[in-house]
Each structure stands twice: as C-alpha cells, then as structure tokens.
Amino acid sequence: MNTVAIIQARMGSTRLPGKVLSDLAGSPVLEWVVRAARCIPGVDKVVVATTDLADDDKIAQWCEKNLTPCHRGAIDDVLSRYHLAASNENADFVMRLTGDCPLLDPHICGQVLTLLKRSKTDYCSNIDPTTWPDGLDCEAFTMASLSIAHAEATRLSDREHVTPFLRNNRHRFSVESLTSSINDLTQERWTLDTEKDFQFLTAVAQHLPADRAPAFTEVLAVLDAHPNLREINNSQKRNEGFAKSILEEASPTISTFSRSNALLERALKSIPLGSQTFSKSHIQYPQGQAPMFLTHGQGGRVWDVDGNEYVDMVGGLLPIVLGYRDSDVDAAIRKQLCRGISFSLATELEADLAERLIDIIPCAEAVRFGKNGSDATSAAIRLARAFTKRDRVAVCGYHGWQDWYIGTTTRHLGVPDAVRSLSHSVSFNDLDAVERLLNQHKNEFAAFILEPMNLTEPKENFLKDLKALLHDHNTLLIFDEVITGFRYALGGAQSLFGVTPDLAAFGKAMGNGMPISAIVGNAEIMNVMNDIFFSGTFGGEALSLAASIAVIDKMQREPVIQHLWDMGQTLADEVTHLTEKHGLSEVINFQGKPPWKIASISPAGGARSEAIKTLLQSEMLKRGVLFLGTHNICYAHNNQDMHHILQAYNGAFSVLTQELATGELETRLPFPAVESVFKVR
C-alpha cells in the first residue's frame, strides 16, 4: 500500500508572496516541511504539488535540486492538483500537508496516518476539531475518497481547500480525529501567512535543532521559556483563508433531502413522532422538503445526512450559545471524561458550579441541578407549593412538559382535570389579571411562574410591580429563565431588568448543549429542598457540570453576551431593511431582544400566517439556513454566517412577495402549512 505525502506549495500567496521559499534560519521554508514529511512514520514518498504558473517554476526548480518529485496543476482547483499528484504517484493513502507549516511534527502526522489505517476510516486529521497549534495541520485520506471528492465537489471552497467535502459529507465518509489532550494549544500560531508570522518563526527557529525536524513539545518548550515570542504574531486569526473563500462564494443551494426522507421513514417505524422533541420533528418542517437529521456541527453551522450545509439559526432550540464543538467546552468535557461521567457520590464540581451561579445570578443564594428545563421549573413549583403550603399556581409563557404546566395548554391529553384545575394561565404584562386571580382565590396561590420576557418587552415597572403584588399576597415570584439565562445577560433577565425573583429556573445555554439545568433562589425557600422530593440519578452527572463551568468561565472571560446582542441587532436591522425593500414590513416583524428574536408573521394576501411562515421556512432551508422562524444567535456566528443568512432572506423574500401577489399562496404551497404543536389556552 503506497502512502504519499503531498505538500501543496505556491509562490503566489496574497499576504506573503514567495513565503514557501523564504529563508528560515538558513533553509527555505519548504525544506523544513519536506524534511519533516520525510520523517513521518508510514509515509513512503514525499512530493510537492504546485501550479502551472511561471512564478512556480522556482518551486519546481527547488524540487528538482532537492530530489523531490513535483507535480503541477490547476491554480485555484487545488483538489484537482492533489488528485493529479496522487494519481501520478499511484497512491493508496494520501497525506495532505501545506508548504507554510515549517514546524510540522512528523510524529503527530504519523499518529494521524496510523489512526486512518488502523480505524479503516476514509479521512483522518488533527484539524477537526481544532485542538493543536495552528501550523501542525495534517490530514490523511484514502485515494478512493479523494477520487470521489474530485469527481463530485462543486463548491469553490471544496475545490480550493481540498478536504471540506470529505469532512462535511459524514454520511458517506467515515471521519476520525486525532485530538490533543493538552489543553490551551489552539491559541498557538506557528503557521506562516504574514510577515509577523515570519518574524515569529525566525525568532523561534534560532532556538531549535538545526539538523532535524523539531517535535512540537520542543517548540512549546522554547515558547514557554521565551513567552514574549508569542506576542510577535498572536493577534492574527486562525483559518482566515478558509473564511474568506466561504464569504466570496455563492451561498450553497440545497440539492436534495432524499436521505433525510428515507431516514425519517425508518425512524417512524420505531420512534413515535420520529424524534424526541416536537420542535425538532417532521411536524415542524415543510413536509419532505426539509432536513430531518443532522450529522455534525461546527461553530454556527450544521450539516445534514444529505451533506447539505446550513447556517444554524436554531441552535439546538437555544442551548448552543457558544457554538457547536466549542473548543473550551469540549476540552472540559474531554478532561472530565478521563475521570468518569456519573458517580456513586457527589463530586466537587457541584459546589464549583453552584458557587459560580451564586456569584452571577442575583436571586441565587442556593442551587440544585437538574437535566432539563422542565426539571428546574417543576422543582420550583413543588418547592413553592411546599414553602407556601398552597396548591394553585399561575403560569405565563412555556415551562416544559410536566402536568402542572402542559395541562394549561390545548395539548393537555393525559393530564388529570384535578391537576389542571390548579394551574391558571395569565397573559404577559397583565397585572390586573394577576390581581383578579389572586383575589378570586385568596390565600391559595403558591407562585406565579413567568418567562420574564419572550416576544414582548415588559411594560415599565411590570416585573417590579408584579413582585410587590405577589408578595402582598404571600405568593412567590418565579422567573423561568430557561431561555433568557446566559443569553440576555450572564445573570439572566433578572440582572438585565433589575428585578430579583424568589426562585428561578435555568437550563438550555448553561451547558452549550450538555443536558443541565438549575433551580436557584432564596436560601430559606431553597432549604425546603431538604423536605420535598427532588432527586434524580443524573442530577450530578459530571460531564455536564464540567461543561457548564467552562461555559460560564468563557462568558466571564470573553465578550460572549455582547456578541449575541451586537450580532443579533445587526441581523435584525438588516432583515428590517430587506422586509422594507420587498414590501413585507406589514407581514414579517421580528420581536424580542437581539440575542433571541422571534418572527411575528401576519396573515396577508388571503394566506394564513402559518402558510406564509412555512413558505419562508422552506425558502430559507433551500438557501442553506436552518430556520424555525427565530434568530437564535450564538457566539460562533460570524460575519460570513450573517452574510449568508441575509442572502437567503433576500432570495426567500422575493419568492414570498411573488407568491403573496398571486393571492393563492396557501393553495399553491407544495406541502401542508406547519401548524403549532399547541396553543396556550
């Protein structure tokens, strides 16, 4: 089996022309890479792939002089260049290296190769997820996979960057990753893209052995001994080239949902609904014309089982606040995984997280953990009933699947009337209604639980006056911050609005996708936890606790919340411009705070709002935006993602305007309009 390492190199770098042949401590950069590549265990041959451009004759000449085979091919279509080189060399396995990584570590590359071969996968790398320093990148794949990518990849970024097609079509290619178990390496920048990088590498190279490829630990040792060296180039971003080509290319159009549809048919045979969550199920998407199953996510994007890529505006229904595969959270999970997941006793992580919540959430004097938001809201209700020795509760918003809440909605099948009769639904901002209810059932209300905000802004002093009114009646105020927590502000809506409830429920974003929730509140009330029953096998599950600690630490360290607001506001403003441009201002409005906005759609042109929303959703999906009618912003959403979403809106709004003009939008819809799962009574 022939394994060929192919180093891509060209003179025409935009930021640092001629970089691959520039002299680094006495040898051209390319020589550093070739020298390292020749030491990779398992590599039979090292070759260079460059372009046909006259400028790259210099590379060909260097290769000839240094007895390194050189293959020349298309300028921008690097994928075809790779395929050509690999075919000419009769490769069975290919290792992709780049000529701008002079500090490449042969032993890491060897591990990637071994992993590929041993695990019999199609593609293996050390770049996905990002856990190693920038500049140690290597990827290995089978010739068969490279041939498929070459034959089928059409996107500019797939052709220019060779391997995204393999990484993104996970339903077709098996993918393995060699991750680093040493944390905090991702900030290291050892690649050569700019003049500053060159200065950095030159300075580091003075301390490295002259006669052999250095191990990455040797480079780290140099940097740890001379930490100021990092300052030379550490202000630059990773993977700028890839981000740029994504921005430049036309948005991907979604070609097929055939695997999604087939998998749905299969899932429905064993899983009622075909999903675990209504809002993730087929009944919430245009029938047959939507992705139903995802394979993976990265940052603000996800990929479906048909290989389609989407900017994700759903974020797993809001837990994904940092982004998919956030490097800090994933590192914390991996670290904990090495110790264990669930234990027979508590771990210190529980106090570590509880203390953090007490620090940042105004009402939190004590904390208990759960898994779902419903655990936390239900615990709050039971606690309030136990503390006040009263049974009635008032609800406002959505609070989960448990009897005491869902019994107040139209989807109350299975909830006993006796339970339903104790829960009362109240409209947001309606203080009079709350007062009427409290007076109607004097001394019977344990608590009022509400989302402190979703669509509508609380009226001036509403939350403050509500608290005073409830306390006059010895009734507790509970904020359901399952969505607003770790999104509106680190301390939730209560810190944003300056009103401290008695108890509060948190969930979703606190684990960036790991299942964890918390009930927090006044210590005297929380102490009744000792007497009620709130207890579960997985309440102290350690991976989620570790993840949540990493989320909170990152939010305190980095401008996460600010980003959610800024990006959300920019998106909302731009969408408003687009609705105006397309004459849809009366039909589509986004409401809510910038980190989480919800489309409010009015009936128009004889069509119901459900039909209009379904068409909009379908047109956004076609244009590569996973969309449920909300803007669920995450920290990883970037300008490329926003650009993509706005392009999609522009196209979708055009179609919407045309369809509305026919006056028959609803009858022309090629699928049934999506109906809501339930209505709040």
Ligand SMILES: Cc1ncc(COP(=O)(O)O)c(C=O)c1O
């Ligand atoms: C405001 C609010 N409260 C509670 C819940 C219930 O959370 P979970 O689905 O995690 O049980 C949700 C879920 O969407 C929610 O949005």
